Amino acid sequence: MIKVGVIMGGVSSEYEVSLNTGREMLKHLDRSKYEGVPVVIHSREELIEGVKGLDFALLALHGAYGEDGTVQGTLETLGIPYSGSGVLASSLCMDKHLTKTVLASKGVHTPAWLCLDRMEDLSLDAVERLGYPVMVKPNSGGxxxxxxxxxxxxxxxxxxxxxxxxxxxxxxxxxxxxxxITCPILGGTLLPIIGIRSLGADWFDYNAKYELGGAEERVIQLPAGLEDRVRAAALACYQALRCTVYARVDMLVKDGVPYVLEVNTLPGMTETSLLPRSALAAGYTFSGLLDEIISGSLGERRGTVAQEKQGVISYG
Known part of the structure; x- marks a missing residue:
């Protein structure tokens, strides 16, 4: 039996969201295949101590020190296989500015933006050129x-x-x-697309995401031509950013054109979260989805180790 540590908590503002994800993962792990072990962390030291003796780390972390590649790098150093994308993809996707820069270079549409490293960089004229309204957000937050x-x-x-x-x-x-809309991807294949409509708020804020009745989220069928464009954009993101195993690409569709907002390498995984809901529409139970993530991740990590032994370094 594989000893699976579900790593949750972390140091980011998404601590509670991570705990919810971790509890759901533990609840749905197939007990005939896996011994699930909760590993709640608040620091790097707790991670190193908590993963001792594990066969696999199932990441339920969100935000900094979780989605940004640092935990993934620590686990690689310790020789413990983990779920989802590798160090490079995790780091790139966590940084919205870098994500959008890479996507724009590949011809993927994304809303125009500015990135500030300090308050003094704020230019009213530059924002005026973007045109109001604008969305102001932490570059690496979720x-x-x-x-x-x-x-x-x-x-x-x-x-x-x-x-x-x-x-x-x-x-x-x-x-x-x-x-x-959001486009979950599993093993390089696009799962059913989910449409999102905030109920009450005029954009998909924290309350809309996590409060009961805050939003309407349902699997939708797009017109054939638009679905092809959305599929192409989602998979282009997945490939350009070096994602592996699974991810979720968030978009806005305007006048038949998909605009990519961000790419999540560790999307929420409660039973009502967007990726599990999409996977269910594709025929996966929650337990079956976790099976796919674990088996795909083990294959990915084995492939990386094999490449490194051959002298071909991969940070996929």
Whole structure:
């Protein structure tokens, strides 16, 4: 039996979201195949101690020191296989500015943006050129924490300060009015697309994401031509950013064009989260989805080790 440690908690503002993901994973692990072990961490030292004796690390972490490649690098150093994408993809996708830079270079549409490394970099003229409203968000954050929709220059500075309070860099992004969708990918294959509509708020904020009745999320069927464009954009993101095993690509569709907002390498995995809901529509139970993630990750890690032994270094 494989001893699987479900790594949850972490040091980011998404601590509680991570705990919810971890509990659901433990609940649905196939007990005929796996011995599930909860590993709640608050620091690197706790991670190193907590993973001793594990055969596999199933990552339920979100945010900094979880999705950004640092945990993945630590686990590789310790020789413990882990779930999802490798160090490079995790680091790239955690940084929205780098993600958008790579995607734009590949011809993938993404809303225009500015990235600030300090408050002094804020230029009202540059934001004016983006055009109001704009979305101000932590460059490396998630779950819409620290994120604000800004309708005028009078609201801008306080929104940027709010984002800087939770991150070292801040993204200011042109607000795109369109249909919000998310595209889960498993093993390089696009799963059913989910449409998202916030109920109450005019954008998909933290409450819409996590409060009961905050949003309507359902599997949708797009027109054939649009679905082809969305599929192509989602898979282009997955490949360009070197993602492996699974990921979720968030988009807005405007006038038949998909605009990519971000790519999540460790998306939420509660039973009602978007990826498990999409996987269920594709015929996967929650336990079956975890099986796919674990087996795909073990194959990916074995492949990486084999390449390294041959002198071909892969950080996929």
């Amino acid at each position: 779950s819409s924490i620290g994120m604000t929709k800004v309708n005028s220059s009078a609201e801008l500075r306080s929104a940027v300060e709010k984002a800087f309070a939770v991150d070292r860099s801040v993204l200011i992004e042109g607000y795109t009015v369109g249909e919000e």
